[in-house]
Amino acid sequence: MLERQEQISQTIVTAQQMRDIEARIFAAGMPVAALMEKVAGLIFRRVQALYPNLQTQSVGILTGPGHNGGDALVVARELHFCGYDVKIYSSFSKLKELTSQHLQYAQSLGIPCYESIEQLSDCDLLIDGLFGFGLERTLTSAIAQAINQINSWSKPVVSIDLPSGLHTDTGEVLGTAIRATHTFCLGLWKLGLLQDHALEYVGKAELIDFDIPLADVQAVVGTNRIHRITQTTALSTLPLPRPAVTHKYKEGHLLLICGSRRYSGGAILTGLGARVSGVGMLSIAVPESLKPLLVAQLPEALIIGCPETQTGAIASLQLPENTDLSSFNAIAIGPGLTRDATPIVQQVLSSDRPLILDADGLNILAQMGTIPTLQKRQAVTILTPHAGEFKRLFPDLPDPMKDRVRAVREAAAQSGAIVLLKGARTAIANSQNSVWINPESTPALARGGSGDVLTGLLSGLLAQAKSKDISVEKIVATAAWWHSQAAILAGGERTELGVDAFTLTNYFIPVLASAWKELN
Ligand SMILES: NC(=O)C1=CN([C@@H]2O[C@H](COP(=O)(O)OP(=O)(O)OC[C@H]3O[C@@H](n4cnc5c(N)ncnc54)[C@H](O)[C@@H]3O)[C@@H](O)[C@H]2O)[C@@H](O)CC1
């Protein structure tokens, strides 16, 4: 049972995939009306649990022409039988048959039904069943006006499946959309709910599991999956527990190349991010003048002072005796480098080591020509851009502000790299078309330096990967999960204003320790 829940919780689908899954269920013999009854019953019970004192208040039911409206009408009927004061808004002349039957029955019970949204203005709670994954065109005229009117009331709204007006895949607002307090996503997570620009409409999202057979999910989504990162997968990917007998070089040797005289903080934060990963050996190459600062902050790390350019960037990598790039399990380059360190980025790109590029590492790569440069690499490359860096790296690809998942997928396919596109819902793709989305985060992370911490953390985990047979994309996903969970914990204790990047690094181990305790 737990395994089923976990698999359902990891799956994200498009509208077409959801349609195909439902088609299989109906073809196997499940009656459409029975499924609607079952799903709406589950929604009704969640509404009751969320709003236990509503019996004295009134509930407005917004119904559209399709089965999303049908679901809402079943909820209306159940609330009515439980003694709730229910009102229905239905303004469509043509309804799907099942929806029409439910409306007819609701009216026969004496539930009032209105064509004007104004009649619901005194309701205490609204249930949004206008459109679900069947919405296919931009909303206009009367229905768009009704939605705008509803939003202007600022009442609690529970949206069924999706806030009406959102595109199921891109999360784009099609004209206008309901701003929900809660969204009860039905059966499987819809992709649009995990796209950045949908978030201000979705409210608190939860999944209503209605027992979709896993075989149908598997048959439709196959290997071309969009994964929702969960605590379970993240924890199973971490290099824990360690073997009883080991030593520091067996637990990963990481090289960070970062910092300049102008930007020394980036090097410190990347180092602190790597520290919390638990990596066995940490070496940090910085311009010579930064060495004392780094030694003071990270006494356990081997700080490599390198010759500097006139501007204070690293001029050449001067590794210790008996060490070359092949001594490291992973290399990360970028934070605080400045573009004057271009030759160093070129040097590490031509190495055969797993490589993480961030910040100026990405800007330098963009100047070199992202795709042709990366196609020459044999070893794994991970890019961690925000939207602006993404556009510089991949100027010809779809705008990451519009459809982040499509953008990151194409970037990975064309470059062969694993691409982590930062955002409120960070999306990660590999060149085999698989995608991972981090479903929880906090705006507390929107400040300078938090990306440097992520780069350090991710690099430290990647360097330790040798000791466990786990795919690199899962490690990237785990780093994104851990990073945001630490920020959520920090934000909960200190408010969203209290999570500067340095403070953030103190929350990684507490958040992990409590998740690990829960598991064991
Ligand atoms: N098929 C089923 O039995 C199940 C369906 N479910 C519900 O059914 C929903 C999907 O149902 P449907 O496929 O009927 O789709 P929807 O209920 O999302 O709406 C589709 C209807 O809206 C119309 N429409 C689309 N865009 C429009 C626009 N811009 N302006 C005006 N009308 C527009 C379409 O012509 C169609 O009649 C899910 O979101 C979910 O709520 C769930 O209950 C699970 C089971």
Ligand SMILES: [K+]
């Ligand atoms: K809806």
